[in-house]
Amino acid sequence: MKPSIPQGTRDFSAAVLRKRNFILQTIRSVFETYGFEPLETPAMENTETLMGKYGEEGDKLIFKILNNGLNNPDKKEAVIQDFNAVLEGKTNKGITERALRYDLTIPFARYVAMNQGQLTFPFKRYQMQPVWRADRPQRGRYREFWQCDADVAGSAALLHEVELSLIYTNVFNKLKVPVEIHINNRKILGALAAVCGGEDMMMDITIAIDKLDKIGMEKVKDELIGKGLSMEQVDTVESFISIAGSNDEKLKALEDMFSSIPQGLEGINEMKTILGSFNAIKGITSAGTQLHVDLSLARGLNYYTGTIFEVKALGVQMGSIGGGGRYDDLTGLFGVKGIAGVGISFGVDRIYDVMEELTAFPESIQKGTTALFFNTGMEEQQHVLGVAENLRSKGISCEIYHEQAKFDKQFKYAERKNIPFVVIIGSKEIEAGTALVKELASGTQTEMKVDDLLQGLGY
C-alpha cells in the first residue's frame, strides 16, 4: 500500500516544528506571566459531553469514534437498532460513545464542573493541545490543528477582559505579527435582536451580520429577509452595522440607539470600561495594537454572552487567528450553575501560516546540532565519543558522523543539517591532544587544545 496520512492532517518536520515551538513557547510564556496555569485534557471526550455545544453545524463536524465490540454476536440486535438511529442522523452511545475534542473550551468547562470543589476561584488555566474537526480542508483550515486557550472561570470582573486583551497584544507583538483586535458585546447584539424580532432571532441576525465584510450589505439584508425579518427590522439592522467612526463615536451612537434597552446599555458600559482601562495601560509594554469596536463581529459559538473578541492578521488573507469571549454560565451545561467565565484562543496553525507568509520567523530558531565530529575510523571514533560526551554534559549538542566516510560526504551532512561547526580529531590530533575546528559559514579553520573546544565552539 502507498503510505499516506488522513486528509487535513500533517507531519511536522524539524524545521517546521522549531517554528511551531517558537509560537507555542511565546504564547506559553505570556500566559504564565499573567498567572495562568497549565491544564491538559484527553484527546477524546464522551460524545454527549460535546454534542449540542457548538450548534447544529458544529455537531456535524465532531469526529465520532466507533465503539469496539460492535461485531459481538450477542449484541447484534441492539447494535442494528442503534445503527438505524445513526442512519437517521442521531448520535447513539451504542455506536459511538466517545468523540475527539472539537475545541478546548468545552473540555475546560467539563473539567471545572467536575472539579469545582477542589479549584481555587477565579480559576485561571491555559491549555495548548490539538483539536479535531471533520471539516473540508482548505487554506488555513485543517482537520487536526492546535489551539492555545487561556480562560478564567468563576469571575465576572471585567479586569479579565482587559488582561486577555493585553495578552493578545503582547503575544502578537513578540511574534512580530501585526494584528487588529476586534471587540464587540453579545449584550449589544441581544439588544439589537430585541428590537428586531425578538431575542430568539439573535443567532440568525448575528450570523448574518458576521458575513458583512465578506458578502456585503445587500446579501446580508437578503439573508435577514430570508430569516423572516420585516423590512423595517432589516433597516434597523442596517443602521446598526452602518455605525461608523472612532470607538467613542460608535459607542455614543449605540447609546442613542438603545437608550431604552437596559441589556444594550449594560453591554455598552462594559465596552467603555474595557476600552478605557486597556487604552490607559497598553502603552506600558509599548505594544501599539488597538482594540477596534466592530459591531458586525458576532462569532458563531452560541455560549458567548458578553464581550467577544476576534483577532485578524493585517496584510495577509486569512480568517481569524484568534477569538474568544465571555460566557456567563458555561458549566451550567454540566449542571453546575453560577460559574461565569471568559477566555481567548490562539489558532497556532493559522498564526504559523501567516508568519510564514510574512517571513516573520527569526533565523535564530533554526539551530539544532552545534558541532559535527568527523569520523576517521573506529579507533578515532571511540576517542571522539568521549570528547563529544564531555561537551554534551555541558549542554552542547553534537553529533558524530555514523561511519568513516569521505570528508566530502561528512561536510555535506553538516551542511544539510545546518550544523555550524565541524570538528576533526583524527590520529594526528589525538596524538597532539588537539582538535581542528572549522566554522562552515566562514570556512575558517583553527587548531586548538581539546580542552579549549568549549570556547572554540563559541561558548
Next chain:
RNA sequence: GAGGUUGUAGCUCAGUUGGUUAGAGCGUCUGAUUGUGGUUCAGAAGGUCGUGGGUUCGAGACCCAUCAUCCUCCCCA
C-alpha cells in the same frame, strides 16, 4: 454537505491535432579528488504517467468511474 482545480522521476514541472524506446532542472549515487564541503566536469540510477474500466490499429493525452489533492461556499482557528 455543495461546486471547481490538479494528479507524469525523491522535488518542481515540460510532453504539439492521439503515433516508435516518456523528457528537463534540482536532488541522489559514482568518479576526477585515499584528511577538507559549497564551484566545475564526466557518468549512473530512478517512472505500472494516481487507480480501474472504455474508445482506438495505437492512449501520458480522448470518455466514464474511482481515489487523492488544493481551492471556493457553508462554518470556523
